Amino acid sequence: MATAHSVPARQAFTFENKVYQPHIGTVQCYNLKKEQWIPLVVxxxxxxxxxxxxxxRGGSRIYWYTIEHCRSDWQSSGLSTTDYMExxxxxxxxxxxxxxxxxxxxxxxxxxxxNEQVRPKIPGNYLLKVYEQGxxxxxxVSQRFYVLxxxxxxxxDVVASPQVALRQTNQKLNFTVFHSSPIQNPYADLKVLVMQNGNPLATKLNTRPQFIRQGSLVYTEMTSNDFPGLNEYRKFDIRSLRYKAENVQQIVRDTGVRVRLFADLKTAGDKYSNRIDEDGRFYIRNQDGRDDRTESDYVNVSFTLNAVAPTGDGEAYVIGRFNNYRLDDESRLTYDASSKQFSGTMKLKQGLYDYRYVWADKSTHMTDQAVFEGSFYETGNTYQVFVYYRRPGSRWEELIGFTETDTRER
Structure with a gap:
């Protein structure tokens, strides 16, 4: 058993949004012009x-950082730092x-x-890496970001799924890429990644346009880019610890602060109910002090889901942007078969949070985001489209196009 003074085992960075140390909380990365938006700069x-x-842990530590250029599939491009950094x-x-x-x-x-010290010089996917003592x-921490x-x-454009069986539950994204410079071989040199709500659990890769026209590539194949619409996110408000705000049942102060949320019900099988959400995002806010960054306290938030386990071999998790949609020990819920209830606790900083429940089936290795939440074509979602291009003779993929569309704009 490790002691407080034991030396941590050496680890290696993985090419994903990840926290490597248990004492690190509330990782945020976004464009300064739009809080909690996709971390992308031009x-x-x-x-x-x-x-x-x-x-x-408090106190001060010596943290260093660097960046690494990645392929569209979030593996290292294998480049020297002089190739992609100024x-x-x-x-x-x-x-x-x-x-x-x-x-x-x-x-x-x-x-x-x-900034003046660290600056990318070519477009593409990047991984920001933070480490101790150089x-x-x-x-x-590792954090993905994009340079366009x-x-x-x-x-x-987002429409209801053209597949009859999925028309009430799914949304389909059709898109066209317009280019003025010739793309000699779009099948080999161009990749388009589509993502729902910035969630890495909801992505689709496009390598073959349905139509190639003069100056445009059309991606409208009937069964491609078809996503479960899912449901609006659940939410809770812990901006203040002086009163019980949205979805908060109990606030207890002792050596720390504990918040119990109202028990959630399974909404799969229900009719669509329009709730205003933030598409999975979270915002650090504090109504009890003046500085959101340093006066917001940490709270042990208890989640409860009243639902039967969907299969005999799987795990339920609570996810959102606040934990990078990661299915890990911290986000896993414990199931009590006698009460047909999932429960778990997470330490979170004061603010506004979107969240949802997902099921990971161990036998199929599939993640189901709809089994607890339901899925409706009316649900408001944002979709991100990333276009990657490897120029003939180049050693890396560039990010040459990006757009975001919102189903609520239909």
């Missing part, structure tokens, strides 16, 4: 990403602030980039 622009996290290959995070007036002591670290064998050099335009 190459050569003045746009910046804000990246931040909290260290729940200026320095790594730098220290120097912006940190201590929590104030909170029961949970923590230190908040933040970074705005690209040693990449001591990973702390727009050279194509994208027109996208």
């Amino acid at each position: 190459l050569g622009s003045d746009e910046k990403l804000l990246f931040s996290f909290d260290d729940l 200026r320095l290959p790594e730098d220290r995070i120097t912006d940190y602030k201590y929590s104030f007036g909170t029961l949970q002591k923590y230190t908040s670290y933040a970074l705005a980039f690209p 040693d990449q064998r001591k990973p702390v 050099a727009p050279s194509v335009n994208i027109s996208a």
Whole structure:
């Protein structure tokens, strides 16, 4: 059994949004122009990403960061840092602030980039890597982000699924990529990734347009880019710990703060109910103090789902952008067969949160986001379209197009 003074085992970074240390909380990364939006900047622009996290041990630590260029499938491009970075290959995070007036002591670290020290020079997918004491064998956080050099335009439209059996539950994205420069072989050189609500559990890869026309590639094949519409996200509000806001049943203060949410019901099989949500996002907010970053406390939030286990061999999880939609030990729920109830607790910073329940079947290795929530073609969702291009003779894929469309704009 490890002691408080034991040396942690060496780890390696993986190419995903991941927290590697149990004392790290509330990772955020978004374009400064739109809070909690897709972490994407246009190459050569003045746009910046804000990246931040909290260290729940308090005090100050020496954290370094670097970036790595990735392929469209989020594996390393295998390039030298001089191929994709200007200026320095790594730098220290120097912006940190201590929590104030909170029961949970923590230190908040933040970074705005690209900056004068670390700056990407080619477009594509990137992984931001944060590590301790300048040693990449001591990973702390990894975060995906995108650098866009727009050279194509994208027109996208969401409709109800044309497949009769899925018409009431699914949404289909049709899109066209317009290009002014010739793309010699779109089947080999072009890939288009479609994502629902920025959720890596809901992505589809397109490698073959249905029609190739002069100056445009059309992706309208009947069964492709067909997504379960799912349901509007559930939500709760813990901006204040002085009163019980939306979906909060109980607030208990002792050595820390515990919040119990009202028990959730399975909504699959119900009729569509229009709820206003944030498509899975979360916002750190604090109505009890002045500074959201340093005066927001950490709360042990208890979730309860009243539902029967869908299969005999699987696990239920609670997910959202707040935990990078990860199915891990922290997000896993415990099932009590006698009460037909799932439950679990997570430590979260004060704010507004969207969440939903998913089922991971161990025998099929499939994740089902609809079994507890239901799926409706009317649900409001945002869809992101990323266009990647490998130029003839190039060693890497570039991100040359991006658009986002909202079903509520129909």
